[in-house]
Amino acid sequence: MNRAFRPLLATTAIFVLAYIAAVLQYPSMLSTRVLGNFLTDNAFLGIAAVGMTFVIISGGIDLSVGAVIGFSTVMIATLIMWAGLHPFVAFAITLVVSAGFGAVMGAAIHYLKVPSFIVTLAGMFLARGGASVLSPDSIGIKHEVYTTISRSYILLPGGGRLTVIAMIMLTVFVVGIVLAHRTRFGSYVYALGGNETSAALMGVPVARTTILVYTLSSTLAGIAGIVFSLYTSAGYSLSALGVELDAIAAVVIGGTLLTGGYGFVAGTFIGVMLQGLVQTYIVFDGTLSSWWTKIVIGGLLFMFILLQRLVFSASTPRKKAFRKS
Amino acid sequence: MKRQTLTSTLLRPQFAALAAVMFINWLLFPGFFTITWQDGRFFGSLIDVLNRGAPVAILAIGVTAVIATKGVDLSVGAVMAISGAVAAVMVSTGTPATIAIPIALLAGLVCGFWNGVLVTYLDIQPIIATLVLMVAGRGLAQLITEGSIVTFSDPLLSYIGTGALLGLPMPVVIALVLMIVTTLAVRRTALGLLIEAVGVNRSAARFAGISSRLLLLLVYSFAGFCAAIAGLIVAGDIRGADANNAGLWLELDAILAVVLGGTSLLGGRFSIPMSVVGALIIQAMNTGILISGFSPQFNLVVKSGVIILILVLQSPQAGQWISRRFVPTTPPAKRSAE
Numbered sequence: 001m002n003r004a005f006r007p008l009l010a011t012t013a014i015f016v017l018a019y020i021a022a023v024l025q026y027p028s029m030l031s032t033r034v035l036g037n038f039l040t041d042n043a044f045l046g047i048a049a050v051g052m053t054f055v056i057i058s059g060g061i062d063l064s065v066g067a068v069i070g071f072s073t074v075m076i077a078t079l080i081m082w083a084g085l086h087p088f089v090a091f092a093i094t095l096v097v098s099a100g101f102g103a104v105m106g107a108a109i110h111y112l113k114v115p116s117f118i119v120t121l122a123g124m125f126l127a128r129g130g131a132s133v134l135s136p137d138s139i140g141i142k143h144e145v146y147t148t149i150s151r152s153y154i155l156l157p158g159g160g161r162l163t164v165i166a167m168i169m170l171t172v173f174v175v176g177i178v179l180a181h182r183t184r185f186g187s188y189v190y191a192l193g194g195n196e197t198s199a200a201l202m203g204v205p206v207a208r209t210t211i212l213v214y215t216l217s218s219t220l221a222g223i224a225g226i227v228f229s230l231y232t233s234a235g236y237s238l239s240a241l242g243v244e245l246d247a248i249a250a251v252v253i254g255g256t257l258l259t260g261g262y263g264f265v266a267g268t269f270i271g272v273m274l275q276g277l278v279q280t281y282i283v284f285d286g287t288l289s290s291w292w293t294k295i296v297i298g299g300l301l302f303m304f305i306l307l308q309r310l311v312f313s314a315s316t317p318r319k320k321a322f323r324k325s
Numbered sequence: 326m327k328r329q330t331l332t333s334t335l336l337r338p339q340f341a342a343l344a345a346v347m348f349i350n351w352l353l354f355p356g357f358f359t360i361t362w363q364d365g366r367f368f369g370s371l372i373d374v375l376n377r378g379a380p381v382a383i384l385a386i387g388v389t390a391v392i393a394t395k396g397v398d399l400s401v402g403a404v405m406a407i408s409g410a411v412a413a414v415m416v417s418t419g420t421p422a423t424i425a426i427p428i429a430l431l432a433g434l435v436c437g438f439w440n441g442v443l444v445t446y447l448d449i450q451p452i453i454a455t456l457v458l459m460v461a462g463r464g465l466a467q468l469i470t471e472g473s474i475v476t477f478s479d480p481l482l483s484y485i486g487t488g489a490l491l492g493l494p495m496p497v498v499i500a501l502v503l504m505i506v507t508t509l510a511v512r513r514t515a516l517g518l519l520i521e522a523v524g525v526n527r528s529a530a531r532f533a534g535i536s537s538r539l540l541l542l543l544v545y546s547f548a549g550f551c552a553a554i555a556g557l558i559v560a561g562d563i564r565g566a567d568a569n570n571a572g573l574w575l576e577l578d579a580i581l582a583v584v585l586g587g588t589s590l591l592g593g594r595f596s597i598p599m600s601v602v603g604a605l606i607i608q609a610m611n612t613g614i615l616i617s618g619f620s621p622q623f624n625l626v627v628k629s630g631v632i633i634l635i636l637v638l639q640s641p642q643a644g645q646w647i648s649r650r651f652v653p654t655t656p657p658a659k660r661s662a663e
Contacts, residue, residue, distance in 0.1 A: 061452065108633075108636070112636060112637060114636045115590055117397075118580075118584065118590065118632070118636065121577060121580070121581075121632070122629045122632040122633050122636065123629070124577075124629075125577075125626070125628050125629035125632065126625070126626060126629035126633075128625050129622060129623065129624065129625025129626035129627075129628070129629060130626060132622035132625070133620075133622050133623060133626060136620065136622050237622075245456065245459065245460055248456065249460060252453070258450055258453050259450065289467070289471075289472050291463075291464040291467035291468060291472060291568075292464065292468075293464070294460055294461055294463055294464030294467075295461050295464035295465060295468065297460055297461070298457050298458070298460040298461020298464065299461065301456070301457050301460060301461075302457045302461075305443075305447075305449055305453060305454075305457070306447065309447060309448065309449070
């Protein structure tokens with residue numbers, strides 16, 4: 001077994017075990033309805049987490065995704081309800097704006113040599129502030145496109161519903177996996193996260209890759225914003241508060257190394273599903289309060305960071321010993 | 326090391342920025358500098374800036390020490406919520422405040438110590454190590470308050486948030502004392518030098534005989550302790566512990582204050598009084614936006630504008646560009662003089 005896949009396997013095993021444990025306690029959790037809701041309720045988080053995976057693999061961090069989601073929902077709402085644009089035009093404009101936002105952040109990180117964490121922190125303030133300047137109040141969206149989309153779904157065997165937004169998330173994950181493991185851009189991102197200097201010496205276009213990574217992350221946050229506005233039929237400047245932390249947690253739980261250069265987009269999917277499982281379990285239980293979600297996710301985060309340390313500190317010296325013998 | 330004179334200190338850009346922000350505030354609101362004496366304490370917008378800025382200033386003191394070791398502490402906001410919750414719950418269940426306050430401070434110390442253990446013994450990146458507590462901490466605080474806002478009417482605890490000593494609001498007094506004690510501790514002993522050494526190069530510092538691990542544990546515990554003080558102030562101010570909102574996003578304000586104060590995020594250079602000045606700049610901007618009648622939503626936009634400006638000014642690229650553009654003859658002139 002390839003040692004590199006161990007964190008991914010561990011995450012999958014924990015998810016399966018946790019799900020089995022939950023099903024043993026509440027047999028009704030084993031249904032396509034629950035699974036369909038997993039996908040629908042976490043669609044925006046999953047999409048944002050794909051972008052975060054790329055950023056973390058490249059050795060950076062993006063704290064602005066939650067704010068960009070919030071900004072996108074407000075922008076879509078104002079464009080549809082106040083400017084009277086068709087939703088699809090509004091979506092296109094929002095994606096262009098969010099992509100530009102990410103490109104500027106990426107350029108600032110590369111050319112100003114400022115840590116990504118500070119630049120995206122400024123981006124987070126800017127996007128949240130911009131959203132609340134556009135509209136401090138929640139704007140409800142009423143449009144036939146919205147009602148059509150929220151009504152259309154594929155019926156799964158067992159009564160579960162695969163909604164449009166769940167399908168958008170699954171598509172984003174598939175595209176993300178292909179992009180990370182099967183394209184030149186993907187290998188550039190891995191190289192950059194492994195070691196920026198070596199990557200540059202090997203001919204990786206560092207400036208272009210950095211800018212593209214943050215553009216990708218913000219664009220996906222924009223898509224997540226579209227999905228969020230479809231999910232809630234509203235635009236609110238404070239929506240998706242703290243989603244960046246959930247996304248980072250999902251990426252880490254999915255086995256991506258926080259120092260960059262190593263990770264899987266597929267693992268992030270399991271990470272998102274694991275968070276969904278925790279939330280659903282708490283809903284099923286009924287007596288546990290919602291704050292337990294935060295504690296359990298914090299605990300999982302800690303466990304996986306420990307696991308990464310153990311796997312990597314155990315694997316490095318062993319390789320050396322192997323070479324010596 | 327060269328000793329700095331008072332005038333050169335006062336000429337730093339941070340003081341210029343603070344003066345500029347206050348001048349704009351004065352233009353917007355002519356009564357900005359008016360201070361009145363009433364009920365045995367000072368009142369006025371200026372005092373208000375100091376009072377509202379005190380929690381962030383206290384957080385910034387702790388975070389400065391952490392950032393000086395090339396780390397960062399994202400959990401201070403959550404630790405504020407925890408310490409406030411501990412104090413409020415203990416006081417409301419009948420424990421005297423003289424016991425509840427030390428225990429709340431101890432809770433902050435323990436949180437900071439936990440961060441320190443993750444960073445030193447498990448060798449986890451500081452952003453991630455403190456992220457764990459940032460995510461879980463608020464949940465823990467809600468566990469302590471059992472999800473509700475715990476209110477109390479304890480005189481000592483509310484005195485910390487709203488009382489006055491020598492005419493100054495209590496938070497200001499606490500922040501001032503903490504700043505002076507910490508500055509003396511790091512500048513009149515070798516502690517500051519050791520912290521800077523660890524920040525510049527941790528393994529080199531270890532080879533030079535500095536016990537980096539102990540120092541890092543100390544620094545993270547100190548940041549947790551400062552956060553606990555700030556948490557007590559915020560809880561005392563509203564006479565209640567709100568686990569959801571106490572200290573929410575204040576970790577970002579604290580980091581911003583430290584960056585504004587000129588402490589290098591790459592470690593090795595720090596100034597605690599300047600971080601406090603940074604916190605005052607942020608608060609003066611907040612107050613200015615409020616009294617000018619703009620909606621508070623502009624606050625975040627203005628704040629991000631200021632961060633971007635400072636980042637651009639601090640970046641090596643901008644420094645090169647400015648020196649090329651405005652002082653083109655200096656480097657050759659120096660060389661010819663040599």
